[in-house]
Amino acid sequence: MSAVLYDVPGPRAKVRNRILNVVVVLAVLGAITWVILRLDSSGQFQSRRWAQFQYSAIQQQLFDGLLNTLKAAGLAAVFAMLFGAVFAAARISDHRIVRVPATFVVELFRAIPLLILMFFFYYGSLEFELGLGPFWAVVFGLTLYNGSVLAEIFRAGIAAVPKGQREAAYATGLRKNQVVRLILLPQAIRAMLPAIISQLVVLLKDTALGFIITYNELLYVAKQMGGRLEFGFPYIPVYMVVAVVYIGLCSLLSLLARYLEGRSRRNRKIAKGTTIPPLLDDGRSAEATV
Amino acid sequence: MLSVLTDNWELFREGFWTTIRLFVVSGVLSLVLGTLLAGFRVSPVPALRAVGTGYVNILRNTPLTLVFAFLVFGAPKMNLTLPTFFWSAVAALTVYTSAFICEVVRSGINTVAPGQSEAARAVGMTFIQVLGIVVLPQAFRAIVPPLTSVLIALLKNTTIAAGFSVLEAGAIPAAMAERGENQMLTLVWITIGFLILIIPLVFLQRWAERRTAVAA
Numbered sequence: 365m366s367a368v369l370y371d372v373p374g375p376r377a378k379v380r381n382r383i384l385n386v387v388v389v390l391a392v393l394g395a396i397t398w399v400i401l402r403l404d405s406s407g408q409f410q411s412r413r414w415a416q417f418q419y420s421a422i423q424q425q426l427f428d429g430l431l432n433t434l435k436a437a438g439l440a441a442v443f444a445m446l447f448g449a450v451f452a453a454a455r456i457s458d459h460r461i462v463r464v465p466a467t468f469v470v471e472l473f474r475a476i477p478l479l480i481l482m483f484f485f486y487y488g489s490l491e492f493e494l495g496l497g498p499f500w501a502v503v504f505g506l507t508l509y510n511g512s513v514l515a516e517i518f519r520a521g522i523a524a525v526p527k528g529q530r531e532a533a534y535a536t537g538l539r540k541n542q543v544v545r546l547i548l549l550p551q552a553i554r555a556m557l558p559a560i561i562s563q564l565v566v567l568l569k570d571t572a573l574g575f576i577i578t579y580n581e582l583l584y585v586a587k588q589m590g591g592r593l594e595f596g597f598p599y600i601p602v603y604m605v606v607a608v609v610y611i612g613l614c615s616l617l618s619l620l621a622r623y624l625e626g627r628s629r630r631n632r633k634i635a636k637g638t639t640i641p642p643l644l645d646d647g648r649s650a651e652a653t654v
Numbered sequence: 655m656l657s658v659l660t661d662n663w664e665l666f667r668e669g670f671w672t673t674i675r676l677f678v679v680s681g682v683l684s685l686v687l688g689t690l691l692a693g694f695r696v697s698p699v700p701a702l703r704a705v706g707t708g709y710v711n712i713l714r715n716t717p718l719t720l721v722f723a724f725l726v727f728g729a730p731k732m733n734l735t736l737p738t739f740f741w742s743a744v745a746a747l748t749v750y751t752s753a754f755i756c757e758v759v760r761s762g763i764n765t766v767a768p769g770q771s772e773a774a775r776a777v778g779m780t781f782i783q784v785l786g787i788v789v790l791p792q793a794f795r796a797i798v799p800p801l802t803s804v805l806i807a808l809l810k811n812t813t814i815a816a817g818f819s820v821l822e823a824g825a826i827p828a829a830m831a832e833r834g835e836n837q838m839l840t841l842v843w844i845t846i847g848f849l850i851l852i853i854p855l856v857f858l859q860r861w862a863e864r865r866t867a868v869a870a
Binding site: 368369370371373377381384385386388389392402403405406408475476477478479480483484487488490491565569570571572573575576583586587590597599600603606607610611614615618 | 696697698699700701702705711712715716717718719720723724727728731732734763768771772775781784785789810811813814816817827831836837838841844845848852853856
């Protein structure tokens with residue numbers, strides 16, 4: 365598509381592009397070298413800064429942090445799906461009395477910064493002595509925010525099924541409940557999967573907010589490890605390791621989303637035209653991927 | 655309930671003022687960087703395309719909190735310090751948000767009818783002219799709604815700076831805890847503050863959506 369933006373390069377353009385190519389590659393290599401030299405000159409490659417990764421107790425600590433991250437993300441993902449399903453159903457209800465409050469709740473939770481949502485549970489638990497602790501503050505915060513976004517994705521997915529499907533279903537005498545459950549949802553779910561998984565990547569990334577409310581997740585463990593004087597405050601080595609873990613996990617999920625997207629585009633079981641690109645078709649849903 | 659706000663007015667004012675400054679500065683910077691990256695991603699030079707793609711794929715899969723932590727705790731260890739925590743926060747928000755803006759701009763470029771750039775090329779424009787004079791101005795009109803979504807997310811993401819020594823709206827609860835004020839009411843007021851900031855953006859978005867719907 366973007367190949368439309370420039371002509372097929374002729375001999376001069378080919379030479380120019382090749383020169384630019386080399387310049388860019390050199391610039392990138394230069395930048396990488398600069399960073400490495402900088403890291404080296406500040407002693408970030410010294411073995412004492414990496415030594416703590418050899419201790420099994422510290423490996424265990426890192427692993428527990430990862431486990432806590434995944435635990436919060438997994439639980440929140442399940443709750444958010446349930447929340448999203450319930451509120452999506454409420455939002456397409458024929459009854460105003462159900463639809464209006466559901467819309468209000470969904471819009472509200474999408475507008476509040478996630479960290480503030482977590483603060484509500486964190487401080488609320490302290491204030492009313494509920495003893496929830498940071499874990500549940502993270503899980504509930506993630507649930508409310510991502511659940512609201514998922515509700516929007518579900519709703520948009522059902523709305524994106526071509527009109528003819530719904531009309532044909534009503535014409536055969538099905539009730540609304542049956543139309544949604546038997547006709548629209550099965551077609552919508554497949555088309556929605558990429559958007560849902562993209563949202564789960566967001567959820568996984570946002571568990572790192574738990575760091576701020578002292579939940580013992582991966583980033584929190586990393587901060588503790590980086591702050592150890594006896595290893596020369598190895599913040600950079602620790603963050604490098606943690607970054608690889610986060611980027612690896614999220615990239616895997618993102619790849620899965622892209623794979624499913626490609627597959628659903630070819631799948632004939634999805635009524636033609638049922639697509640929810642995570643970014644463009646409904647402006648509001650772009651928020652979902654940030 | 656009102657006294658929580660009025661007794662600590664200067665704290666709320668300072669906090670939200672920093673939030674707005676963070677939002678505006680990093681919003682403008684991410685728009686510039688994001689558009690530049692989008693240009694990279696559609697350019698005729700393969701190496702530039704690779705740089706754009708790599709940047710977006712890495713940053714989109716990194717938690718913003720980690721970007722913050724790296725810039726605030728990590729960077730000083732390699733003798734790279736920004737003048738204040740405010741600018742570290744701006745850097746973190748910009749680096750992160752520009753990846754999302756790049757993707758929005760790129761999909762906007764793809765929505766412009768191919769005939770437009772074909773015609774521009776036919777009159778002899780170079781790639782930069784095609785993109786800058788013909789395609790981007792039309793693309794921007796179409797992407798105002800998704801772009802606003804990204805900016806709303808940026809506005810909400812500024813709260814993360816609270817965990818990294820920036821006294822913005824997200825840091826108000828901690829300061830209020832020290833003063834022994836009611837935390838729940840504090841949070842309610844912060845929520846109201848954010849709603850006041852976000853609602854105009856949502857209206858801008860709806861308005862732009864309606865306009866482009868007619869134009870299409």
